[in-house]
Amino acid sequence: MTVVVLLGAPGAGKGTQAPVLARHLGVPVLASGDLLRAAVTAGTALGLEADRYMSRGQLVPDHTIVRIFLDQLKGAEAAAAGAILDGFPRTRAQAVALDAALTEHGDRVDHALYIEVPLEELVARMASRRICAANGHVYNVATNPPQVPDRCDLDGSPLIQRPDDQESTVRARMAQQVPPLEEVADHYRSAGILRTVDGRLPIDPVSDALIAALDATSGGVRTGEARRAH
Numbered sequence: 175m176t177v178v179v180l181l182g183a184p185g186a187g188k189g190t191q192a193p194v195l196a197r198h199l200g201v202p203v204l205a206s207g208d209l210l211r212a213a214v215t216a217g218t219a220l221g222l223e224a225d226r227y228m229s230r231g232q233l234v235p236d237h238t239i240v241r242i243f244l245d246q247l248k249g250a251e252a253a254a255a256g257a258i259l260d261g262f263p264r265t266r267a268q269a270v271a272l273d274a275a276l277t278e279h280g281d282r283v284d285h286a287l288y289i290e291v292p293l294e295e296l297v298a299r300m301a302s303r304r305i306c307a308a309n310g311h312v313y314n315v316a317t318n319p320p321q322v323p324d325r326c327d328l329d330g331s332p333l334i335q336r337p338d339d340q341e342s343t344v345r346a347r348m349a350q351q352v353p354p355l356e357e358v359a360d361h362y363r364s365a366g367i368l369r370t371v372d373g374r375l376p377i378d379p380v381s382d383a384l385i386a387a388l389d390a391t392s393g394g395v396r397t398g399e400a401r402r403a404h
């Protein structure tokens with residue numbers, strides 16, 4: 175089992191890079207934002223609660239997200255192979271809860287990769303971001319446009335703007351979410367597994383740098399089986 179935590183401020187490129195890393199390692203992506211948006215669309219009790227926070231750019235409370243995210247991690251594919259975690263953990267309490275859940279099974283976070291981008295570039299990126307209505311595939315009208323305008327290359331569904339990509343909400347997300355993100359980065363820095371990558375580069379060089387960071391440290395990664403055998 176290989177568990178990779180992908181860190182970055184809102185708009186840093188986590189959703190763009192997570193599928194690339196997932197293909198490289200042969201593991202699924204678990205994205206907390208996608209999970210919450212699906213609940214909002216379905217109108218579940220969780221979705222109604224989450225929407226109150228997401229629409230204001232605030233983090234959903236730890237007690238709500240930890241339970242549902244860790245349930246996803248117990249899913250068959252992730253439990254066997256591991257996963258790329260996009261958007262979780264976002265606070266130190268979430269990081270501690272993740273460590274505890276993995277330790278129960280003799281596992282751990284193997285890599286924490288931090289995509290760093292300056293704030294003003296993030297605000298501009300999110301103004302031109304579009305996602306597909308069906309599956310949340312990520313585009314950018316300036317830096318990563320679809321082949322056919324306003325249509326997803328992968329599933330043909332229409333491209334839409336996320337409601338929380340309005341500039342005022344983006345700035346609220348930055349102000350409220352970057353300080354706890356830095357605490358999460360410190361958590362993994364202390365554990366000696368944090369690697370930072372320059373997210374100002376174009377998408378492909380960022381992918382290359384993330385894969386190089388994974389491969390450079392994978393020699394020290396033991397599988398869940400090997401770890402449990404100790």
Ligand code: AP5
Pocket residue numbers: 182183184185186187188189190191206207208210227228231232233234235239260261262263264268299300302303304312313314315317318338347373374375376377380
């Ligand atoms: P979530 O969906 O996770 O949003 P986020 O972390 O704010 O991240 P984004 O999805 O906005 O950005 P990204 O880093 O994935 O960038 P992307 O690849 O799209 O969470 C949404 C909300 O849910 C949160 O605000 C919170 O309320 C709640 N939530 C989620 N998880 C939670 C948790 N654990 N705890 C509590 N609350 C939680 O790229 C952005 C744009 O830039 C795209 O247009 C892309 O094409 C473009 N781009 C990407 N890379 C590059 C590049 N290298 N150069 C140029 N353009 C690029």
